[in-house]
Amino acid sequence: MSEYIAPLKDIRFAMQELAGLEQVVALPGCEEASPDVVDAILEEAARFSAEVLSPLNAVGDKNGAKWKDTVVTTTPGFKEAYRQFVDNGWNGLGCDPEFGGQGLPRLLSAAVSEMWKASNHAFSLCPMLTQGAIEALMIAGTDAQKAAYLPNLVSGEWTGTMNLTEPSAGSDLAAVRSRAEPVGDGSYRIFGQKIFITYGEHDMTDNIVHLVLARTPNAPEGVKGISLFVVPKFMLKADGTPGERNDVYCVSIEHKLGIHGSPTAVLAFGDNGGAIGTLVGEENRGLEYMFIMMNAARFNVGLEGLGDAERAYQRAVVYARERVQGAEVGVRGGPKVPIIKHPDVRRMLMSMRARIEAMRALAYVTAAAQDHAHGNLDQVARQRGQAFADLMIPVIKGWSTESAIDIASIGVQVHGGMGYIEETGAAQHLRDARITSIYEGTxxxxxxxxxxxxxxxxxxxxxxxxxxxxxxxxxxxxxxxxxxxxxxxxxxxxxxxxxxxxxxxxxxxxxxxxxxxxxxxxxxxxxxxxxxxxxxxxxxxxxxxxxxxxxxxxxxxxxxxxxxxxxxxxxxxxxxxxxxxxxxxxxxxxxxx
Amino acid sequence: MSEYIAPLKDIRFAMQELAGLEQVVALPGCEEASPDVVDAILEEAARFSAEVLSPLNAVGDKNGAKWKDTVVTTTPGFKEAYRQFVDNGWNGLGCDPEFGGQGLPRLLSAAVSEMWKASNHAFSLCPMLTQGAIEALMIAGTDAQKAAYLPNLVSGEWTGTMNLTEPSAGSDLAAVRSRAEPVGDGSYRIFGQKIFITYGEHDMTDNIVHLVLARTPNAPEGVKGISLFVVPKFMLKADGTPGERNDVYCVSIEHKLGIHGSPTAVLAFGDNGGAIGTLVGEENRGLEYMFIMMNAARFNVGLEGLGDAERAYQRAVVYARERVQGAEVGVRGGPKVPIIKHPDVRRMLMSMRARIEAMRALAYVTAAAQDHAHGNLDQVARQRGQAFADLMIPVIKGWSTESAIDIASIGVQVHGGMGYIEETGAAQHLRDARITSIYEGTxxxxxxxxxxxxxxxxxxxxxxxxxxxxxxxxxxxxxxxxxxxxxxxxxxxxxxxxxxxxxxxxxxxxxxxxxxxxxxxxxxxxxxxxxxxxxxxxxxxxxxxxxxxxxxxxxxxxxxxxxxxxxxxxxxxxxxxxxxxxxxxxxxxxxxx
Incomplete structure (x- = not known):
């Protein structure tokens, strides 16, 4: 059993030499990210991913999330790991300090995210989705919504979800049919069924904050009639703590090819009178907000591809060093050697490694561009950063994930027959990686x-x-x-x-x-x-x-x-x-x- | 749920127009294969694969073979399907009429095999391995061995296995350590552990005939000291029927990524005094016999790639016709259309289909070359056929299987999020196909x-x-x-x-x-x-x-x-x-x- 070891040397190289860490940390708002702080965070994230998240990865695969009577129980150990994750302050790394975040640059959070994803893809989805909810509220939430939800989402005390997909509305969100009826007091009753909701229900936190796309009465057809709502699992009491149960229930979770540790929920809104939610931003602009936040999610899924690929590579290298089979090419009758000596095994390992390094470099350079887009004092530099990131995010999402599937499959191949045996662990990376070219946009x-x-x-x-x-x-x-x-x-x-x-x-x-x-x-x-x-x-x-x-x-x-x-x-x-x-x-x- | 439909039109085209069926059936020994007979066999195989094997494919995946106390219970329905398979005479299609086979050309048995593999990869492995045992005995068995085993193997009353791999002898068979000690009466006692034995134990027949690589005392090291033995699960009584249990037991089966319906056994030979076997052919020439028979097996695994790919393609086409999502490209605000209208879905389907047709054509042309190598009266034509088949078999094995993995993965992608849900069935083809580039030689x-x-x-x-x-x-x-x-x-x-x-x-x-x-x-x-x-x-x-x-x-x-x-x-x-x-x-x- 090989555990994940963060490739800190290549991570630092890509950050410093290719993505221009020095320029990024000189941006206004990034002053906290001194070289020492960056180093300490990378080291600590490497430790947490190796010691806490990685050992739970195979456990989550084998003993995935379970559903019973609307309740989802996560993999043993996930709840405790999540508690540590929150207590160590990892959740708010890149978030706005106004709401308790650390405001560190995207470049750094990308590197740290890579480690979460590589060490435990299924686990890492929970904070990633919370991040999406945070961004949606930052973009368009009212001051009251921000005050009510952001501190607990930023800290990770509560988690967030994105409720977009419905059975007939997958890639085509224009087909969303969930309804939101105004109650009269400014809130809405939400009705409808949402599918493929990552961490839509779980037992790791006291509350879950659902961001939900739905249509108000008389909204225009198509994409211009979709609004965004915030719908907590437990409605908030006057003191801001979770109170009455809201009318949103998990009616099942999916039996998936991979990421078994991550519950993929079917959520029923309003089967008992309506789930209470409030409008985020303006009516009928929901898809627009979702798209802004989806850009971040897509970048993150690209990092998942990178993470799965790195994990598959590391496991393959360990096996190739240990497995002794055959003599070296050209040495007839020579001693048996570890298969890492065989030219095609080297070719396979290099084919994994070379793409991983390229994917990492491109992702980090794009993360830095996002930092410049956000914080550079020079308007031209901001625009250039934004344009570069806009161009590259679909590439990082699409290319890195498709490459990751191939890389994870090569990881299986390096193991020969053992790769096909589930206990070896190589096959999990292929099964996990296979989702990355599908979700958040194929x-x-x-x-x-x-x-x-x-x-x-x-x-x-x-x-x-x-x-x-x-x-x-x-x-x-x-x-x-x-x-x-x-x-x-x-x-x-x-x-x-x-x-x-x-x-x-x-x-x-x-x-x-x-x-x-x-x-x-x-x-x-x-x-x-x-x-x-x-x-x-x-x-x-x-x-x-x-x-x-x-x-x-x-x-x-x-x-x-x-x-x-x-x-x-x-x-x-x-x-x-x-x-x-x-x-x-x-x-x-x-x-x- | 879509069931497999044999692509008879393309199969007939490849056989007739590309592989030269007419010339093949004109070869001596192939006289039985009149156009009417070939047609009837294809039609009947198509029916059997669609009606009997295909419905058991997902069942085998979900409810795979189970092991308990050395006994393996196959998927419900497999035993009955196998009985039908045998009763219908499918097992001996390409076998020598001297032992009850129908002696039909390789080109026809390749086409029929494609259907078994496409409709139920896991099931099809059982007759494929029996075929390997038949070939080993045909190549090198004594008359007594042939008489004792071949009629029941050809009919399918008994099944066969190939016992090559050991924990430290995978790709490198020179490392085989199993021992064979002469008893003195011409038989041997076999000791050792074999792994990855497909259908090494099951409940579908009264006997299993294991072909086993082992070393005799004082055999040379390396590949030149390996002999081949036939070791039945039940030793034969004087009347040729199964008698006393032999000392070969299944100590476990593997938990695999796919082909769950096919039990992959760990077999212990000789834990209770030695498994009785007899030498096949000459001492120390076992690997040579195995390689002759492995050529057929490799060709067959190439056909598995083709079969898995065809199955994945058919399922993707059905889904792409049914699934309605989005308007047609260039028709803003137009009606929702089935996704088969979308250019990238077409590209994906064509990327599957074009390679499937190419793989089928090349495989059938190579099957015909094998028929010529075997039966052409002209020596030059025989040599040319053999040389072509020798050249192409590693390509058919390697390229068709690697392509099949990619094709099955694209099949998942065509389904979008539904492809990641196991109940959809698309993921099974990826999991099943993933073995094909590994076994019978990576x-x-x-x-x-x-x-x-x-x-x-x-x-x-x-x-x-x-x-x-x-x-x-x-x-x-x-x-x-x-x-x-x-x-x-x-x-x-x-x-x-x-x-x-x-x-x-x-x-x-x-x-x-x-x-x-x-x-x-x-x-x-x-x-x-x-x-x-x-x-x-x-x-x-x-x-x-x-x-x-x-x-x-x-x-x-x-x-x-x-x-x-x-x-x-x-x-x-x-x-x-x-x-x-x-x-x-x-x-x-x-x-x-």
Whole structure:
């Protein structure tokens, strides 16, 4: 049994050298994040994830959340771990100090989140959803709502949920049918059924704060008639503590492929007269608020992909070092060796590792962009940060999660037959990772957002400026990195070609453009990841040249090289799939499938 | 709940038009397989798989085989289905008529096997393993062994197993430690523990015939000291019926990611004095016999990949037709449509379907090659068939199974959130398919066999002749198929480049060659699949030109086009990974992982 060990060295490298931690902590409001504080937080998070969360991961898988008569009992140990999580102040790390948070930069909370997700994906969903509820209330809550809910949500005393999906309203939220009827005193009675509600019911806290999409009477049809409500499990007494039980009950939880430790609830609102809630923000603007907060959630799910992938990688490395099988290639009759010596095992491990490093680098750079978008005093820098983050969030969500599924599957493969045995633990990472490309918007939803709102709507302005940065970075890949540089340049060419095609065809042939959306998302992910790996390689080379003998630098050069030869080489083919692949995809008659 | 429907139209097309059924049934010994008989068998197999096996598939997943006190109880319904399977004569379809088989060609039994595997992967493993035991005895059994075991194995009254793996002898069978001690009467006492024994114990038949690898006293170390034994669960009485219980017991079964209906046994031989067995063939040649029979098993596992992929595709299509979500792209505010209208859903379905058709075509063509290798009166044709089959079997095993995992994962994705819920059924196909790239030799084992024994050892002779055939086929892709032809030609160029590199580097730099082995296997699979799709497209075009309005032909053109734009475009990048990718894979220090 291998426990998670936070890859602090690569985390620090990505934060400091690639994402510009120094500039981030110099932003107004981030003054608390001195180098010492950042270091201490990373160390402490690494300890908590290794010692508290990681050991509960397999337990949660095997002995998942249980439902009985509307009550959900979480995995033994989860409640106690959550209590420690709250007591240690982890819940409010990135939250507004006004409500008890620590106000630390997104870059730091991204790194810490990665550790929660890697050590225990199922557990980490609970604070992640609370974060969503906090953001919704911060964006649009009244002062009274903020005062009533935020302190307890920020501390983690209560948890939050996002209630969007209904049986006929999944990707298409325009189809939401839940109703909210005004009571007359400013509150509403909510009626309807919501599905796929993560931690929609559990036994870890005294209250649960549901954020719920519903329609008021006479609201317009479609997305412009959806409002957002806050509906606590227990209504608040005058002193702000939980009082009477509200009319929202968990009628079942799902039997899922993975993340068994995380209860996925079906919630019934209003079966006994109506669940009492209050309107958040303005009527009919609910979807807009949800989308703002969903951006954070999508970024976080991208980090889940990174976390699952890292966990799968670590387990595979431990096994590959321990498992002795066969002689070394080219040494006939030689002694048996650990399988990490075998070329294809190395290829598999490198294929995991290289993508993990690229995913981490891109995610952290995007986290830093969000910090600049939020806090930079220079308006141009704020706008640039926002535009970059808006462009990259669907990529981080879509590419990192799809890559994570493949990486976790390779993790199983490294274990051979043992990988297929559940007790080994490798299969759990594949089962857990498999949700990440689905929830908070499938990969297609991300890709449609990417080519539509993030590229075509602005005629590719942001992505072209990013491409220019990529080209500039590729020119630094000279000398012994010229081979990597050539691959990067060719991949950027392919990306640029695909961007032009999308900008040219999005309006004229929207179906063709959408048929190429997911291959385009992969293409951008691969090339953007390669860009960051190239930046890392230049730094590594400089350190080695300066006499720094840390093997970390040689390893970084190897992963960059591997990434270039195995992933950047896919770029040209993907660009062909984007620009020519729609014909085959759309030609077939519906009933010929 | 969607049940499996055998894709008879594409199966017949691949058999008749691509694999040359007419030539196969003209081979000596295949006279029984008249067009009417072949048709009737396909229809009847389709019925049996749809009505008997498919409904038990989810049952087997949910309510898998159970172990208690050395006894294994299979899923309710499996025993009865197996009885029907045997009574209907399915077990002996491809077996020698001398022992009660029907002697039908491999091409037909491949098509029928695909249906068993697609409708119920877990069930289908039992007759597949029996087939392995039959082949081992046919290859090397004494007349007495054949007489004692074959009639009941061919009929399916008894089942067979292959006992290779031990805890420290997985991919490396040289490490087998089980012992066989001569009793003095020509029989042996077998001692040792075997793991991962598919259907190693069950309640479906009166006897189980284990084929077991073990070492005789003073046998040489390594692969040259392993002998093969036949060890029945119940020893045979003088009248040939099962008598005394032999000393082989199931001490546990595995808790696996998938194929729950198939018991995977840990078998203890000789804990009570020794399990009685007899030697099959000559001492110390066991591995050689196993390898002959493993070729058939590997081909069959490739068909499992095809089957799982087809099943996942069918379920995804049914869901995509039923699930209504969102308006059509480009029709703002339009009516909600089934998701099969959405471009990315079509792309996903086509990505499944195009590869399935390519995998089926290549597998059936290889089955026909095996028929020619076995029965063609012309020696050159026999040799050509054998060489082609030897080359392609690792590809069919490795590429079809790895593709199947991806296809089954896409099947989950098509279902969105519902795909993650076990009751939907999509996740089972992913869990089931996940074993196929592992057992009967992992993908790396297949790839090493491919580049070593099948290519480098003969300096690429066979593959170069196949490449010549591919080039000739690409020239037929003219006119409106010229775009596909160009992609095919470019892909063949990439393949040829990679072949030359492997031939040149296999001996000089074996580690580098082995680091490129799996990418090379994918490359060959993709290009060989594209070759078959191109042949299919030429036929489809001719039918359409001749006025045949069956939409099957237009669909075949669409899948070919899709395959070319989405998969053949990967060839160049894979060739780069083969020829340059080892540097990054091998550079990193062991302890830097």
């Amino acid at each position: 990969t297609a939803i991300q890709a449609n957002d990417l080519i539509g709102r993030k590229i075509a709507r602005e005629q590719g302005a942001t992505i072209r400026s990013v491409i220019a940065e990529m080209r500039a970075a590729a020119t630094a890949l000279d000398g012994d990195l010229a081979g990597v540089g050539a691959r990067q340049s060719a991949a950027v060419d392919a990306l640029e070609k695909a961007v032009s095609w999308i900008v040219d065809n999005f309006a004229a042939d929207p179906k063709a453009a959408h048929a190429g959306a997911v291959p385009f998302l992969y293409l951008l992910g691969i090339v953007a990841g390669g860009w960051q790996m190239g930046r890392a390689a230049v730094i590594a080379r400089a350190r080695l040249a300066a006499g720094d003998a840390d093997p970390f630098w040689a390893a970084k050069l190897a992963t960059t090289r591997f990434y270039a030869d195995h992933f950047l080489t896919q770029a040209a083919g993907l660009a062909e799939a984007v620009t020519t692949g729609a014909a085959g995809a759309l030609a077939i008659a519906d009933d010929s499938f | 993908t790396a084992i297949q790839a090493n066999d491919l580049i070593g024994r099948k290519i480098a050892r003969e300096q690429g002779a066979t593959i170069r002749s196949v490449i010549a055939e591919m080039r000739a086929a690409a020239t037929a892709l003219d006119g409106d198929l010229a775009g596909v032809g160009a992609r095919q030609s470019a892909a063949v160029d990439a393949l040829e480049k990679a072949v030359s590199w492997i031939v040149d580097n296999f001996a000089a730099d074996p580690k580098a060659a082995h680091a490129g082995a799996v990418p090379f296997l994918y490359l060959l699979g993709i290009v060989a699949g594209g070759w078959q799709m191109g042949r299919a497209a030429v036929i489809a075009r001719a039918r359409l030109a001749a006025g045949d309005a069956d939409p099957f032909w237009a669909a075949k053109l669409a899948t070919t086009r899709f395959y070319a734009d989405h998969f053949l475009t990967q060839a160049a990048g894979l060739a780069e990974a083969v020829t340059t990718g080892a540097a990054g894979a091998l550079a990193i220090a062991d302890d830097s992982f």
